[in-house]
Amino acid sequence: MQEALRIFRKDVRHLWPRLIPLLVVAALMGTVECVPFVVNPLLETLRGLWLLCAAFLTVSVIQQEALPGHRQYWLTRPFHRGHLFLGKALFLAAFAALPILIVEAVSVLVNGMPLWRHTPLLLVSTLVFTGGACALAAALASVTESLSHFLWGFLSSIGLVIVGAVLESRSGLAGGWGGLEWIRNLSVGVVVVGAALTVLLLQYARRKTAASRAILGAAILFAAAAPFMGSWHGAWTLETRQSGGPIDASAAHMAFDPSGRNVPGFADAARSPGPGQAGINLPVLLAGIPEGHQVVCEGISARIDAPGAVFRSAGWTRQGGLYRAVSLEDPDVIPADGPYWEYVNVDAGFYEAVKNTPVHVHTTVALTLLGARKSVPLATREQNSSSTGDGKCQVMPGFFGRLLVTCAWLGRAPARSYVTAVLATNGQRFTSLISAGDRGPFPLNGSVWWRDTTLFGPPPPTHEMNLETWEAVAHFERDLDVPQVRLADYAARRITDLP
Amino acid sequence: MSCVIRTYGLTKKFRRTRVLDGLYMDVPDGSIYGLVGANGAGKTTTIKVLMNIYEATAGRSEVLGADSRHLEPHHFAQIGYVSENQEMPEWMTVGYFLEYLSHFYPTWDRSLAAELVRQFQLPLDRKLRHLSHGMRMKAALASSLAYRPKLMVLDEPFTGLDALVRDELIEGFLPRAENTTIFISSHDLTEIETFASHIGYLDRGRLQFSEELEKLSGRFREIVLTFAASPPAPGTWPASWLKEERSASAVRFVETRFDEQRTPADVRRTFPDFLDMVVNPMPLRSIFVTLAKASRTEP
Numbered sequence: 001m002q003e004a005l006r007i008f009r010k011d012v013r014h015l016w017p018r019l020i021p022l023l024v025v026a027a028l029m030g031t032v033e034c035v036p037f038v039v040n041p042l043l044e045t046l047r048g049l050w051l052l053c054a055a056f057l058t059v060s061v062i063q064q065e066a067l068p069g070h071r072q073y074w075l076t077r078p079f080h081r082g083h084l085f086l087g088k089a090l091f092l093a094a095f096a097a098l099p100i101l102i103v104e105a106v107s108v109l110v111n112g113m114p115l116w117r118h119t120p121l122l123l124v125s126t127l128v129f130t131g132g133a134c135a136l137a138a139a140l141a142s143v144t145e146s147l148s149h150f151l152w153g154f155l156s157s158i159g160l161v162i163v164g165a166v167l168e169s170r171s172g173l174a175g176g177w178g179g180l181e182w183i184r185n186l187s188v189g190v191v192v193v194g195a196a197l198t199v200l201l202l203q204y205a206r207r208k209t210a211a212s213r214a215i216l217g218a219a220i221l222f223a224a225a226a227p228f229m230g231s232w233h234g235a236w237t238l239e240t241r242q243s244g245g246p247i248d249a250s251a252a253h254m255a256f257d258p259s260g261r262n263v264p265g266f267a268d269a270a271r272s273p274g275p276g277q278a279g280i281n282l283p284v285l286l287a288g289i290p291e292g293h294q295v296v297c298e299g300i301s302a303r304i305d306a307p308g309a310v311f312r313s314a315g316w317t318r319q320g321g322l323y324r325a326v327s328l329e330d331p332d333v334i335p336a337d338g339p340y341w342e343y344v345n346v347d348a349g350f351y352e353a354v355k356n357t358p359v360h361v362h363t364t365v366a367l368t369l370l371g372a373r374k375s376v377p378l379a380t381r382e383q384n385s386s387s388t389g390d391g392k393c394q395v396m397p398g399f400f401g402r403l404l405v406t407c408a409w410l411g412r413a414p415a416r417s418y419v420t421a422v423l424a425t426n427g428q429r430f431t432s433l434i435s436a437g438d439r440g441p442f443p444l445n446g447s448v449w450w451r452d453t454t455l456f457g458p459p460p461p462t463h464e465m466n467l468e469t470w471e472a473v474a475h476f477e478r479d480l481d482v483p484q485v486r487l488a489d490y491a492a493r494r495i496t497d498l499p
Numbered sequence: 500m501s502c503v504i505r506t507y508g509l510t511k512k513f514r515r516t517r518v519l520d521g522l523y524m525d526v527p528d529g530s531i532y533g534l535v536g537a538n539g540a541g542k543t544t545t546i547k548v549l550m551n552i553y554e555a556t557a558g559r560s561e562v563l564g565a566d567s568r569h570l571e572p573h574h575f576a577q578i579g580y581v582s583e584n585q586e587m588p589e590w591m592t593v594g595y596f597l598e599y600l601s602h603f604y605p606t607w608d609r610s611l612a613a614e615l616v617r618q619f620q621l622p623l624d625r626k627l628r629h630l631s632h633g634m635r636m637k638a639a640l641a642s643s644l645a646y647r648p649k650l651m652v653l654d655e656p657f658t659g660l661d662a663l664v665r666d667e668l669i670e671g672f673l674p675r676a677e678n679t680t681i682f683i684s685s686h687d688l689t690e691i692e693t694f695a696s697h698i699g700y701l702d703r704g705r706l707q708f709s710e711e712l713e714k715l716s717g718r719f720r721e722i723v724l725t726f727a728a729s730p731p732a733p734g735t736w737p738a739s740w741l742k743e744e745r746s747a748s749a750v751r752f753v754e755t756r757f758d759e760q761r762t763p764a765d766v767r768r769t770f771p772d773f774l775d776m777v778v779n780p781m782p783l784r785s786i787f788v789t790l791a792k793a794s795r796t797e798p
Contacts, residue, residue: 002602003602003603006599006602006603010599013595014590014591064588069586070547070552070553071582071584071585071586072585072586073585073586073587073588073639075550075551075552076550076552076575076578076580076652077575077600077603078572078573078574078575078576078603078604079572079575079603080572
């Protein structure tokens with residue numbers, strides 16, 4: 001330990017000028033973070049800047065005693081590699097992780113939240129963010145000999161991940177995991193950080209640079225290919241097990257409604273087909289939604305059997321599902337028993353071939369039951385914030401006479417949150433969705449706060465405003481089987497179909 | 500004979516290039532062992548394998564009785580390593596460099612360190628990056644002598660140094676290395692010859708010979724034979740005679756196994772008609788050049 005502390009002190013002595021930008025950015029982040037209602041771009045910019053400074057500091061401290069190469073003085077000196085690693089880890093813990101922990105703790109205290117209750121959240125959030133970022137930078141630094149070599153590796157890695165993201169957006173998979181995106185992000189993070197730790201272990205124990213580079217390269221390729229990997233339904237099953245209780249099989253069941261309802265027009269429908277696709281709007285009746293609850297559809301899987309042809313959706317998709325037509329509030333939420341629509345995307349060629357033939361449609365939808373509704377009044381006078389349990393909201397004047405409502409939650413955000421305004425004059429109710437929360441236990445970006453914003457307005461002269469939150473109380477699946485249906489009767493309309 | 504360094508069939512390949520080819524070498528305890536050889540012979544690679552900087556492709560080596568692949572910090576605490584192309588912590592001042600390192604060596608002698616600083620005239624407040632090459636070597640040497648290592652490994656320490664600095668270095672470390680085995684690789688054969696007790700000659704990754712310098716000098720002789728007429732072509736040419744040169748009335752060659760009784764008899768048997776024979780002792784440099792040239796003519 002003495003040896004690790006000596007290495008730590010030596011690094012501080014040499015690298016203190018490089019600590020200053022990191023600490024300044026952390027202090028700025030702290031100042032901004034203490035105001036939970038800050039607009040996201042500023043905080044995200046500071047966070048990006050902090051990551052760059054932290055990466056620079058990490059590569060600087062690791063390459064003080066570079067691991068690849070054969071000319072370094074320390075290789076033939078009595079340095080214990082374990083102590084060397086410990087010295088570097090201490091340095092990063094002291095100057096990268098600790099400031100972030102302090103910043104977040106201060107933001108919790110300043111906003112009147114009990115620190116002791118949120119200590120585990122603070123520790124885990126800081127460890128995941130700073131530990132992950134520093135482990136990745138340290139792993140890359142440990143297999144490179146100089147800053148320029150590191151930059152080359154860093155930019156190549158970023159480039160690969162960007163290519164993956166571009167390919168994802170072109171394939172229409174972007175955001176395809178919805179509220180379960182955090183499971184995919186966390187899984188990829190665990191694999192990549194696990195690979196980074198393996199590299200560090202291998203380098204500090206054995207100096208196996210070629211093997212370490214191969215491991216790190218494979219991990220980066222994995223991260224780049226992550227959007228195309230994994231099973232949404234697997235994540236859904238995991239989510240079903242870890243949150244929400246069991247639900248009675250008779251609750252929230254659905255049936256095809258052949259009563260001859262008019263298919264919603266383009267203006268009324270919440271969904272429409274993309275290029276090369278055709279959309280089917282099936283009328284369904286939902287019944288058995290428990291009192292005081294509502295249902296939201298998370299994904300759909302479909303199979304259509306036609307004479308001589310079979311269509312299967314590409315596994316589970318979020319490009320479809322249950323919705324309600326003509327809703328200014330939240331079309332994906334089913335508030336009570338009644339008639340709704342189930343939207344299915346099918347291949348345009350398949351549709352054209354079978355649209356006038358009776359086909360057999362079988363769908364399964366993944367549903368979340370929302371309950372535990374809470375409503376708290378929001379202070380509407382400018383600059384006043386309202387406490388909402390583990391969160392805070394603020395209503396501020398926005399552009400063009402609108403109201404800007406920003407809410408921030410510590411740790412896990414509610415599954416769904418709305419801002420409602422009731423006019424004092426006629427009791428008319430306006431609702432705006434503020435958060436269709438990522439259900440991760442904490443943000444993965446180093447902050448302990450989830451922030452969401454909505455624009456409201458222009459406001460009427462007198463009104464009262466509330467924040468309405470819902471929690472996910474159960475996850476379940478429901479099947480719909482329609483033995484015979486003619487798809488052409490339920491074709492969704494595109495904007496180009498309008499007269 | 501106890502040995503501080505031993506190698507057993509050490510082989511090192513870089514991709515397809517075989518730099519060390521089954522090297523067997525013993526460095527006796529207390530010796531000053533000079534490893535010599537032409538550029539690319541494998542001297543630095545040998546040292547880097549010994550110091551566990553490179554991993555051997557095959558074979559193994561022992562340093563201070565330990566397998567060199569498993570050298571631990573307590574072994575390095577007894578080894579001083581100085582290389583002409585070693586990367587130093589350039590930002591450190593000489594004083595801080597010595598102070599920082601002192602904590603890692605249980606046997607660090609502060610008064611010896613101070614003495615070395617004085618002797619080498621090292622500027623304690625100057626950063627390593629601002630030192631001349633000679634001063635850097637002196638700083639490296641001081642930092643490697645101050646803990647009285649059992650083994651000093653010096654890889655081409657005199658390369659790029661002027662004669663004065665070379666002398667200062669040698670004068671600096673030799674008197675302080677009485678109980679230290681010194682393993683030194685160098686091109687500077689003239690310097691090596693002044694203080695080495697043993698010489699190993701490395702050629703294309705193989706040790707051609709390894710012996711005491713005294714014995715080596717004793718068995719190499721330049722022989723010049725004078726003839727009345729043009730020297731005759733001998734029927735058989737002994738394998739131990741190298742670098743044959745002829746003139747109108749003389750033959751000159753190097754005898755690599757000189758013996759006061761046997762060599763004149765061999766000469767007379769090969770050249771019965773010579774008039775005069777002059778036997779000259781050879782400096783190490785000439786021995787090295789002879790061997791290097793001879794090895795180049797071999798397939």
